Amino acid sequence: MDNVDSDDNSDSDNDRPSLAEQRGVDGHVYQPAEDSALLAKAAIGDMTAPGRVLEVGTGSGWVAEQVASETDARVVGSDLNPHACRQARERGVEAVRADLVAPFAADGFDAVLFNPPYLPTEPDNEWDDWMEHALSGGTDGRRLIVPFLDDVGRVLTADGAVYLLVSSLTGYEIVVDLAEEAGFETAEVAQESYPFEVLSVLRLTR
Amino acid sequence: MKESLMDILCCPVDKHDLELTVETKDDEEIIEGELTCTECGEAYPIEDGIPNLLPPDMRDEAAA
Numbered sequence: 001m002d003n004v005d006s007d008d009n010s011d012s013d014n015d016r017p018s019l020a021e022q023r024g025v026d027g028h029v030y031q032p033a034e035d036s037a038l039l040a041k042a043a044i045g046d047m048t049a050p051g052r053v054l055e056v057g058t059g060s061g062w063v064a065e066q067v068a069s070e071t072d073a074r075v076v077g078s079d080l081n082p083h084a085c086r087q088a089r090e091r092g093v094e095a096v097r098a099d100l101v102a103p104f105a106a107d108g109f110d111a112v113l114f115n116p117p118y119l120p121t122e123p124d125n126e127w128d129d130w131m132e133h134a135l136s137g138g139t140d141g142r143r144l145i146v147p148f149l150d151d152v153g154r155v156l157t158a159d160g161a162v163y164l165l166v167s168s169l170t171g172y173e174i175v176v177d178l179a180e181e182a183g184f185e186t187a188e189v190a191q192e193s194y195p196f197e198v199l200s201v202l203r204l205t206r
Numbered sequence: 207m208k209e210s211l212m213d214i215l216c217c218p219v220d221k222h223d224l225e226l227t228v229e230t231k232d233d234e235e236i237i238e239g240e241l242t243c244t245e246c247g248e249a250y251p252i253e254d255g256i257p258n259l260l261p262p263d264m265r266d267e268a269a270a
Contacts, residue, residue: 052214076214080264082256089254089256094211095255096257097256097258097260099261102218102259103215103216103217103250103257103259104214104215105213105215105216108213108214
C-alpha cells in the first residue's frame with residue numbers, strides 16, 4: 001500500500017485522492033495486491049499439511065482461494081464487509097460475515113491468516129465507507145491488530161500458527177512486541193521491500 | 207454455507223453452540239436459514255449462502 005500520510009502532501013483534504021483512488025481500486029472490496037501475494041506465498045510455503053485454515057478479512061477472497069488451490073486444507077474466509085463476503089463466495093471460498101474471529105469455535109483452525117487494514121490514518125482523513133474499513137488501521141495503523149491478537153489464540157489448535165502481514169508503516173517491532181505480550185512466539189517467514197514500506201509476514205505460534 | 211461448517215462456528219457473543227434451521231438448500235449448501243445460539247437464543251441469519259455472524263450491535267450499525 002502507498003503511504004498516504006506523507007508530510008509533503010500540500011493538497012487540501014478535499015483535493016487529495018482517496019486511498020482507493022491512489023491504489024487504483026474501485027468499488028467496495030479490497031482487491032489483491034503485493035501484500036496479498038506475499039501473505040499467500042509465505043503461508044502456503046510455511047504450512048505443513050494444514051487441515052483447516054481461516055483467512056480473516058478475506059476481502060476479494062483471493063488469498064483464501066490460493067491456499068485452497070495449493071493445499072489440501074479446508075479454507076474459510078471471513079469479512080466484516082458483506083460485499084467482500086459475496087465476492088469471496090463467488091470465488092468458491094466458504095464465506096462467513098464476522099467480526100475478526102468472534103464466531104469461530106475454540107481449537108478450530110490449524111492456521112489463521114490476516115492481512116489487516118494497516119494504513120495509519122488521521123481521524124480527519126477517515127471517510128466512512130467499506131474501502132476505509134479495508135485500508136485504514138486508525139491513527140497508529142494497529143486498530144484491528146490488537147483485538148485480533150487478543151482473541152486469535154482461542155480458535156487455533158495447540159500446534160496452530162497465525163500468519164500476519166505487517167507493514168513497516170504499522171511499526172514492525174511494535175507488532176512483534178504486541179504478539180509476544182499476547183503469548184505468541186514470533187518468526188519472520190517472508191519480507192519484501194517496496195518504495196514506501198517493507199512488508200513482512202510474521203508467523204505466530206505458542 | 208455447508209452444514210459441516212457448524213463444527214467450527216459458535217455464537218460470537220457467548221461462544222456457545224449454534225443450532226441450524228434450514229429454509230432453502232442447494233445441493234450441499236444451505237442458502238437461506240438461521241443459526242440460533244443454544245444458550246442466549248440470539249438468532250443469526252443465513253442469506254444467499256452466507257451466515258451473518260456479526261454480534262447484534264454490529265449487525266445493526268454496519269452499513270450495507
